[in-house]
Amino acid sequence: MSKAFSASRAVTALMLAGLLLLPLYSQLSGNLFILTLFTRIVILALAAASLNLIMGYGGMTSFGHAAYLGIGGYAVGILAQEGIGSGFVQWPVALAASAIYALVIGALSLRTRGVYFIMITLAFAQMAYYVASGLARYGGDDGLTVYKRSAFAGLVDLSNRVQFYYLCLACLLGVIALIWRIVNSRFGLVVQGLRSNEQRMQAIGFPAGRYRLVCFVISGTMCGLAGALLANNTDFVSPAVMYWTRSGDLMVMVILGGMGTLFGPVIGAVVYLVLEELLSQVTEYWALIMGPLLLVIVLFGRGGIMGLLGRLDRG
């Protein structure tokens, strides 16, 4: 942070500039697909950033983060189905529902540590998946089509690709700014302290459980926003968005980019999803390459891309 110029900062700035100018490129080249792809990337980057708040800064490895994508998405989808099309209603409900779910799940699973926590968050997310599959009124297994995107009284038109893309990007940057404020606040320092040494923090007199739980709820709420965006992006929400491999994808993005760094998850999401797209164009069996690649990244790439850039800076 002391140096004005560093490789990680340069890459971050470059990436942000690229994300900002992408619609321009898409319009000029007529490549509409890239805008669709990157809208999805930006939304999932938002989800990854929210996961990073608890996983990277808080040391809480949640393997069930995709549940919020589904909860946010279903809040939008169900309200739209019932005739409430206003985003001013849909989105707060999506956030509130995610927050409540996070509060309940967090209160239960934060009683445990380590592997238990990983397994329990996974199991609860799977429960959410099965519940969504059982919602016969809202499509069950087949999912729910969102016929009309959230309406914001003419302020933004979500059906306009460029406007929607910028809305997603604004949400992403807003959430990152918020995470930055949280991480550097007193609250954020306590949470990070708990990651390093819980006993010591408790001895100083901080109630560990409550701090963790609040952090967990904030993260879940942020991810619920990503869920609401995702449902609007695909005009569809199904139990599949909560499937546990999606939670795994989010974890991979965070770790690939660099855990506990502000922009790491965004870089991770861009690299992971672009790589997935490129590999799937080369071969139908892209996961055959992606799987072992993950293993290699875990074995040799400590600290993710941000960590690599950091080592580059130190020479």
Place this chain on the structure above:
Amino acid sequence: MLLVVEQFLNGLQFGLLLFLLAAGLTLVFGIMDLVNLAHGSLYMMGAYFAATFAAWTGSFLLGALLALGATLLLGIVLEVTALRPLYGRDHLDHVLATFGLILFFNEAVRLIWGPAGLALPLPAWLTVPVPILSGIYYPAYRLAIIAVALVVALLLYVGVMRTRIGMLIRAGASNREMIGALGINIKLLYTLVFGLGAALAGLAGLMQAPILTVQIGMGENILILAFVIIVIGGIGSIRGAFLAAIFVGMIDTMGRAFLPNLLRQVLSSTAASTAAPALSSMLIYLLMAIVLVVRPEGLFPANRR
């Protein structure tokens, strides 16, 4: 009455199957401190191997036996090549690396066997209904699963509690460095334990194969149930895994069978038929939540001294 007995046996059979899976998982975690998400892939591979070998040899038993050997071998190869570098690393690394392995296995299966599922037909002598009580018949194959799983559970218990290897395994679970320092070849022990866990998962997979179809991703849902069992039973505890597995198998099966009717007594029939599927799939997670509230370390934690 008929339905109750039948569902009770179904629950027992499912629970025992879950135990085979959970036992391997809990052994590997308890002894090697390795979180192996790819355990479900080994379950899947067991089923695919069995379907292939059975078609090949024309005999169900021979196919199953070959499949068991193949999964054991696959487990050993996997341990030596991919997992060894992961020991002593953070659990998060394990989760990611084995998540990568799942992607790999699913894709490899799609490449080799194709995206459509396989069927593993049963030989005629296993499809006959067997009378168990007066007037109550139960499929022979499901009884066979119960018998095999019980025998394996017993062998596992005797093996772990009464033999020298079992003693080393238990010693490894409680203090890894110490048994290494005492001159035990810990690497070999790890490979052995992992192979055993793989064979158990393969056995569960190949026994389940004739009941369900053999398909990609079949190991993933059941793996999560195995996680729930380990959380309930306490990590590293075989006894805990056994009791929790039976419990979960029973509750899941009974819930699915009887909850809709039970709900119909209190709710209107449309409300009941909407709520029942969602609620019955939630049951075991609710059970897990209750266990967590009461005893966060599980019902039978392994290293309670």
